Amino acid sequence: MKKRILLIINILTITVYMTAVCGCSRNNDGVGSEGIAINPDGTPVEQSDAASSASTQEEAKQDPKEYLDPAIDILSWKCVNDVAAGKAIELIDQAIQIDDGLVEAYKGRGSAYLCLGDSIANFDSAEADFIKMQELEPDNPDGYLGQAEVLIRKGKKDEAIELLEKAKELLSASASSSTSGTGSSDNAGTSGTGSSENTTGASGTETDGTSVAEDGSGEESDNGAAESSPDGAADGSAPDSSDVSADGSDQSSADSSSDSQTDGSSENASGDDATVNNQARYNSGISEIFMTTEADIQLRIDELNSDTYSDSKGRVRYTTIYAEDGTVMESLFYACYMYGEDDSDIIVSYNAEGSMIATVFNLYEGTDKYVYGMYTGSDTWNVCIPLWSDDGVMTGIETVYGGSVIAxxxxxxxxxxxMIGTEQYGSSKSLENTVYFEGYSSDNATNGGEGVTGTPSYTIEDIYALLGEFI
Structure with a gap:
């Protein structure tokens, strides 16, 4: 009897610990970011003209961007819940049906999968999209950065670091190529005809064979200005579409020239400006994945090599706990944020040698599928499964130890x-004890008790299968 009481106390203590460490109220499933309401079909009530067009226009569209643009609008929300992410995925699916080579679509859909609750299926779907990006554009660092984020959430830190290093190399190569292209005009001398094909990067500002101004403005001399213009403009200026900053605001060529050299993401004047705009439209949790500088990627690698690291949304994924003498006592991997928010639903603990001690789970709290408990490295399960009456009232819990009901x-x-107390029954459903919480007695009891009542949410076999969906 004492063992059973201690077991329940231990599980409840762990559950309270999870809530205290990671607790944060969950969003109403019917509300998107910043209070944006969601219709039953998953579309926002107050949506942009593009989103409204995509969801209401009956005739089939031929331009994939008519589906992709409203999807990315959804992904720009501060908080994208399951309903909104599902709508974004639905729209991008339609875009890919029209053009299965649209790189930005795979980036958007992979990001949308990461906005859904953590599960093996969602992670695998996101990873597949980022791998597809790598196949379509091997030199695009975003495909590797996206897959790295998936691996971080899967707990595969070392593999994630390899991909981050790859992305950093690509940014470095892009920056070197851009610098080399700009500098080639100096090597060619002052010939105006040999410099007209070179640009300074994202700004699209051209050189005419003379050196770029020391302040990085990229200003041209009057000589050869007409010849060096990529679009034949007499003033040698770049097309307006290239003057877009990271936040989507217009900038002059002089302002954007030096920035494009720093982050290695420079484009020729004919580059895809839609990609630049889309990058700026993603919310912070997504845009944090697709870093644009080598320095930022190195910081991410350094974080992964530290004692504690988080995912792109700032949620802790791994932390090390030390004893008073400074030795490692245990480490915790936060394997599942099912609701996409700050409540960690599954935590795996490891000893100093890296062997699993236990996995604690607390799933579907507040619903009739609620279940919590833990299992240890010896495959012993301690699970509390709520019992529910026909009218939806939780009458108590069924405690399973190993594979058998014990209480x-x-x-x-x-x-x-x-709730003022509990009646405690053995595995044979015979009453063994009644416990009242402090300040209450049998005089206060008006409901509940008087035998084991209610139906459990799961069988233990259901629990085994359920955990397999997440870890």
Whole structure:
């Protein structure tokens, strides 16, 4: 009897610990970011003209961007819940049906999968999209950065670091290529005809064979200006579409020239400006994945090599716990944020040698599928499965140890519906003890008790299968 009480206390203590460490109220499933309401079909009530067009226009569209643009609008919301992410995925699916080579579509869909609750299926789908990006554009660092984020959430830190290093190399090569292209005009001398094909990067500002100004403005001399213009403009200026900053605001060529050299993401004047705009439209949790400088990627690598690291949304994924003497006591991997928010639903603990100690889970809290418990490295399961009445009231919990039911705790309530204690039953459903919380007695009990009642949410076999969806 004492063992059973200690078991329940331990599990409840761990559950409280999870809530205290990672607790944060979950969003209403019917609300998107910043209070944007969601219709039953997943579309926002107050949506942009593009999103409204994509969701209401009956005739089939031929331009994939008509589906992709409203999807990315959704992904720009501060918080994208499951309903909104699902709508974005649906729209991008349609875009890919029209053009299965649209790189930005795979980037958007992979990002949308990461906005869904953590699960093996969602992670695998996101990873597949980022790998597809790598196949379509091997020199695009975003495909590697996206897959690295998936691996971080899967707990595969070392593999993630390899991909981050790859992305950093690509940015470095891009920056070197851009610098080399700009500098080639100096090597060619002052010939105006040999410099007209070179640009300074994202700004699209051209050189005419003379050196770039020391302040990085990229200003040209009057000589050869007409010849060096990529679009034949007499003033040698770049097309307007290239003057887009990272936040989507217009900038002059002089402002953007030096920045494009730093982050290695420079484009020729004919580059894809839609990609630049889309990058700026993603919310912070997504845009943090697709870093644009080598320095930022190195910081991410350094974080992964430290004692504690987080995912792109800032949620802790791994932390090390030290003893008073400074030695490693254990480490915790936060394997699942099912609701996409700050409540970690599954935590795996490891000893100093890296062997699993236990996995603690707390799933679907607040629903009739609620279940919590833990299992250890010896494959022993301690699970508390709520019991529910036909009218949706939780009557108590069924405690499973190993593969067998060992006890039942049936709740006692007062006239106001406050839980005041429990009746404790053995595996044979015979009453063994009644415990009242402090300040209450049998005089306060008006509901509950008087035998094991209610139906469990799961069988233990269901629990085994459920955990397999997440880890």
């Amino acid at each position: 039942y705790d049936i709740y006692l309530y007062d006239s106001e519906g406050t």
